[in-house]
């Protein structure tokens with residue numbers, strides 16, 4: 815067979831490549847598929863965490879996770895996108911209301927000194 819790391823021909827029974835030393839057993843070749851699903855889980859977990867800590871970022875990570883078609887993390891990414899989106903809208907609305915109140919308060923507070 816051929817080494818998947820360096821591409822050189824090595825004996826079929828060898829567990830490690832004699833040229834670069836990378837493992838060539840079947841377990842090692844199965845790892846990339848399982849690790850890719852773990853990456854999606856990490857993304858979905860990051861998305862749901864960030865959707866509460868930093869809602870716009872969580873919404874963005876959730877959208878990225880949704881673009882990656884994986885059934886295990888799909889619902890979590892969708893939830894974090896919705897939660898992150900709603901929370902970012904709520905924060906934006908709160909900031910706007912707060913700024914309006916602050917502006918009105920500051921004009922009322924400073925008006926005696928100005929006039």
Ligand SMILES: [Zn+2]
Pocket residue numbers: 817818819820821822831832833834835836
């Ligand atoms: Zn090799």
